[in-house]
Amino acid sequence: MEAVTVPAGEVVAGSVLHAGRLITQIENGRPQARPVLRALAPYCGRAQLVGVTGPPGAGKSTLAAALIRHLRGQGRTVGVIAVDPSSPFTGGALLGDRDRMAEAAGGDPGVFIRSVASRGASGGLAAAVNDTVDVMDAMGKDVVLIETVGVGQGEFDIARIAHTVVLVLVPGYGDALQAMKAGITEIADVVAVNKGDAPGADQTAKDLAAQGFERTGPDGAERWKVPVLTVSALRGEGVAELAAAVDEHHAFTGATAWRAAAERARGRSRFTAFVADRLRGELLKAAEETLGDTRPADPYGAAEAYVGALLNAHRTLSADIPGTEQK
Amino acid sequence: MSGEHIKVLLAKKKIDVHGRGSKLIARELRDAGMEVVYFRFGVVAEIAEAALQENADVVAVSVMTSGQLQIARDLIPALKERGMTQVLVIMGGIIPEVDFEPLRALGVHRSFPPGLPGGVVAEYIRENVGKASLV
Ligand code: B12
Ligand SMILES: Nc1nc2c(ncn2[C@@H]2O[C@H](COP(=O)(O)OP(=O)(O)OP(=O)(O)O)[C@@H](O)[C@H]2O)c(=O)[nH]1
Numbered sequence: 366m367e368a369v370t371v372p373a374g375e376v377v378a379g380s381v382l383h384a385g386r387l388i389t390q391i392e393n394g395r396p397q398a399r400p401v402l403r404a405l406a407p408y409c410g411r412a413q414l415v416g417v418t419g420p421p422g423a424g425k426s427t428l429a430a431a432l433i434r435h436l437r438g439q440g441r442t443v444g445v446i447a448v449d450p451s452s453p454f455t456g457g458a459l460l461g462d463r464d465r466m467a468e469a470a471g472g473d474p475g476v477f478i479r480s481v482a483s484r485g486a487s488g489g490l491a492a493a494v495n496d497t498v499d500v501m502d503a504m505g506k507d508v509v510l511i512e513t514v515g516v517g518q519g520e521f522d523i524a525r526i527a528h529t530v531v532l533v534l535v536p537g538y539g540d541a542l543q544a545m546k547a548g549i550t551e552i553a554d555v556v557a558v559n560k561g562d563a564p565g566a567d568q569t570a571k572d573l574a575a576q577g578f579e580r581t582g583p584d585g586a587e588r589w590k591v592p593v594l595t596v597s598a599l600r601g602e603g604v605a606e607l608a609a610a611v612d613e614h615h616a617f618t619g620a621t622a623w624r625a626a627a628e629r630a631r632g633r634s635r636f637t638a639f640v641a642d643r644l645r646g647e648l649l650k651a652a653e654e655t656l657g658d659t660r661p662a663d664p665y666g667a668a669e670a671y672v673g674a675l676l677n678a679h680r681t682l683s684a685d686i687p688g689t690e691q692k
Numbered sequence: 693m694s695g696e697h698i699k700v701l702l703a704k705k706k707i708d709v710h711g712r713g714s715k716l717i718a719r720e721l722r723d724a725g726m727e728v729v730y731f732r733f734g735v736v737a738e739i740a741e742a743a744l745q746e747n748a749d750v751v752a753v754s755v756m757t758s759g760q761l762q763i764a765r766d767l768i769p770a771l772k773e774r775g776m777t778q779v780l781v782i783m784g785g786i787i788p789e790v791d792f793e794p795l796r797a798l799g800v801h802r803s804f805p806p807g808l809p810g811g812v813v814a815e816y817i818r819e820n821v822g823k824a825s826l827v
């Protein structure tokens with residue numbers, strides 16, 4: 366509602382009040398958030414970003430809670446961004462992830478959980494999640510967990526945001542498992558077969574492991590064998606092993622060209638998202654003003670001519686974009 | 693991003709098994725276009741901490757098995773202490789109407805009796821959100 370400028374220093378100092386307000390402004394696409402995010406940039410880049418994805422009800426939130434407990438036990442502070450779907454009809458949302466994690470958080474100042482509604486915009490959501498990651502990063506959280514909406518519910522590209530993506534599956538998926546394979550090779554760095562306390566988990570894990578999933582690094586050189594682990598989020602079994610696999614992946618990508626390439630890709634996608642956002646808002650408005658009250662007989666032709674002129678003008682701009690580093 | 697949505701933190705006691713009413717309210721508010729964080733609390737400080745992290749516009753507490761006055765006595769100062777002075781606080785469930793005025797005095801902006809027609813709570817929230825302050 367209110368849109369005062371949030372003091373960046375307060376966020377860096379760890380103020381949950383100010384960070385919470387800033388995230389709301391980010392979600393609402395408020396321009397007030399932009400200068401604050403810029404001021405936070407120097408404090409970003411330290412957090413380990415872990416994505417938790419998988420089909421609805423697989424146990425993503427419960428597993429996130431188990432990971433929070435484990436990480437807190439290691440003395441690491443945790444930020445959580447938990448995305449749940451918005452209703453396409455009313456725009457409202459029921460955000461239930463926090464409830465599953467409440468026990469793990471329970472007033473611990475080392476844990477900051479934020480529930481986010483998907484608001485139906487997969488592109489816009491990715492931008493908002495990226496910026497929210499920065500807020501938690503700048504606050505000094507050691508690890509930021511990002512729980513996506515269930516796979517197949519308007520997935521946004523978690524692989525472009527997280528350093529490590531944990532794909533949570535459950536036993537007895539049958540044909541759905543076949544469909545998941547695409548996801549495994551495209552996004553999963555670690556596979557967790559959850560509900561290990563239920564029958565069939567070990568068999569599912571064995572079947573998956575037998576497939577020998579591998580991910581190939583950006584230059585085609587390094588390969589990462591995707592580990593498949595059985596866990597029970599409910600009982601906390603296998604969680605330490607899962608956390609170790611995540612850390613191992615993080616260390617592996619950090620030691621190779623992998624992470625640098627990923628960070629470049631993340632930077633690029635944020636640049637384009639930001640540009641697209643402003644173009645949609647401001648340039649479009651300016652274009653309409655150019656049109657004025659005239660009613661073009663040939664709207665398509667007029668649009669073509671306008672965009673052509675715009676691109677021409679863009680070519681005359683300096684080739685260097687200020688604020689970028691040559692690497 | 694697309695528009696702004698009223699964010700409601702809807703809390704109920706973890707040890708309270710009555711879940712039907714609060715879930716009904718959660719759905720009603722969602723269907724009114726609000727973003728509802730539903731969660732069960734152990735101690736009242738958890739509500740305030742969650743409201744802070746979520747930057748909730750509204751804190752709604754469902755009380756089915758009494759304790760409303762003590763919850764209010766703990767909750768209002770906990771919210772104020774954290775700087776959440778603009779948040780709208782409401783209660784509902786099985787609360788005797790004789791408690792409504794004492795709850796008001798403690799800082800709960802509005803308490804609702806059971807059996808209200810749908811839409812009343814959403815309408816109250818929409819009319820009062822952003823205008824409240826905790827005194
Ligand atoms: C069903 C029921 C149960 C079921 C619950 C099943 C479940 N999972 O939900 C069972 C049998 C388990 C149960 C157990 C108990 N129950 Co019982 N239960 C009921 C009963 C009959 C109906 C409740 C219900 O579901 N109503 C339907 C829903 C839709 O309505 P509602 O809950 O009132 O919710 C509405 C409003 O209150 C409001 N609302 C609710 N929350 C909120 C929040 C906000 C912010 C707002 C604005 C509005 C709002 O919106 C809803 C829609 O209008 C009521 C009696 C009654 N007629 O209300 C007793 C009742 C609630 N139970 C009661 C009691 C005492 C108990 C027990 C303690 C009994 C015992 N001694 O063991 C235990 C509780 C154990 C525990 N740890 O919690 C008392 C509470 C007395 C009080 N508050 O002073 C009641 C009122 C019965 C009575 N007359 O004594 N109960
Ligand atoms: N038996 C068993 N049940 C589990 C386990 N982990 C989660 N569950 C249950 O599975 C259900 C869904 O868990 P959530 O953690 O909410 O799943 P989710 O993937 O976050 O669900 P969405 O966010 O709605 O997609 C709950 O009833 C959990 O209690 C587990 O290890 N074993």
Ligand SMILES: [Mg+2]
Nearest residue numbers: 425426461462
């Ligand atoms: Mg979940």
